[in-house]
Amino acid sequence: MSKQTAIGSLGRTQEILKKYGIRAKKSYGQNFLTDVNVLKKIVAAADINRDDNVIEIGPGIGALTEQLALAAGQVLALEIDQSLLPVLDDVLAPYDNVTVVNQDVLKADLPSLIKQHFSDLQKPVKVVANLPYYITSPILMGLLASPVSFDCICVMMQKEVAERLAAKPGTKQYGALTLAIQYHGQAQLAFGVSRHSFVPAPNVDSAIVTISPRKAPLARLPFSQQALFKVIRGCFAHRRKSLRNNLKRFVGKDATVLSKSVAVLDQLGIDPQLRPEKLTLLQFIDLTNGLHEAHLIS
Structure with missing residues (x-):
């Protein structure tokens, strides 16, 4: 296996961006994480191990994908930006447990993709992602409403939104989004991530949230x-x-x-x-x- 520096290091990221002439696309909310310690903490927060099948949303240039590949059994990465496919094919070549598909997660048939790309369907399925800020809520709600029984959803998002997901009643962050997440599962704020850990740096800080989908029904259910x-x-x-x-x-x-x-x-x-x-x-x-x-x- 390659002994190259981790993709998520600042130097390697800059090298890849320069080699392929890549510029972050605002239309896709792209910001490239350049802190390997943060990447490893994300993998740890999701408790990834060799018995896990992992779906990654938006691999970008493969920084988090690489760390997932080192820890997981299999990784299926969904990338909407077709221009990044050859980049990912190149930088992730050393990892034979990674499959990258050109898919928009909001339109993807996840059950079919899982059956097609994971060899052992008995293994837990976990979702890990650095979500674009502008579509965080639709992606989360889509995942929680999916027929797939995810073992864990571990995602990075704008810190302000993360605080709303994990808010308690009576706080200013508590609101409709909090309750929507609670209906489907339990959210926990894992740790914060500085805006300076990204290239280009976004205007706000981020945070990692883990969501454990609800296994048992609520004590009472709404009529609708x-x-x-x-x-x-x-x-x-x-x-x-x-x-x-x-x-x-x-x-x-x-x-x-x-x-x-x-x-x-x-x-x-x-x-x-x-x-x-x-x-x-x-x-x-x-x-x-x-x-x-x-x-x-x-």
């Missing part, structure tokens, strides 16, 4: 998942306003309707004057079901 998130979004439409005022905006301002919605809150023991960030996921589920039973939402 779509209705639950409609209620959550409605309640957080103006987060500085009370639940009563936010409910008014999507169940209606009619006095009778408003009275019914307040009655639902009272029955659940929820103060109508509370702000939405005070409610837990289960309370939002109860509220959704209560509003449905009162014929205020369908």
Whole structure:
């Protein structure tokens, strides 16, 4: 195997970028991580070992892919930028456990790709990615809604978004995105990453989040998942306003309707004057079901 310096080192990254005339594309949210210690910490945060099948989203020039290849059983890397395919083919040549495919993860058929490219389908499947900031939420929600039972999702994202994912009730970071993640799994902030660890440097710092998809069902379920998130979004439409005022905006301002919605809150023991960030996921589920039973939402 090649004894070359790690792809993720600053010198090797600059060498690769120069050799192939690569410039980071803003349209794909590309920033190349140039800190090998951070790359190794990502692999450790995902607890990658030889018994794991790993899907990487957006390998770029292969810095994280290389570290995953050194630790995992097999790695399937999905790269949307076709111009990077020959680069990856070259720099990852020493690793026979890596497959790179030209795919947009938002459109990819992950179950089919897994069956096609992983030799042992009994092994756990983990997702590791340095996500583009502008499509972090759609990718995460797509992964969590996927029929694939992921063992772990370990992703880098904008620090501010990471803090929202792992936020606790009553904090300013807690919101609709927090609850959407909680519905599907448990998020934990692993560690922060300085903007100066990238070339080119983004305008904000990043953080690594690990998400453990939910294995057991919630204690209570909403009558409709779509209705639950409609209620959550409605309640957080103006987060500085009370639940009563936010409910008014999507169940209606009619006095009778408003009275019914307040009655639902009272029955659940929820103060109508509370702000939405005070409610837990289960309370939002109860509220959704209560509003449905009162014929205020369908």
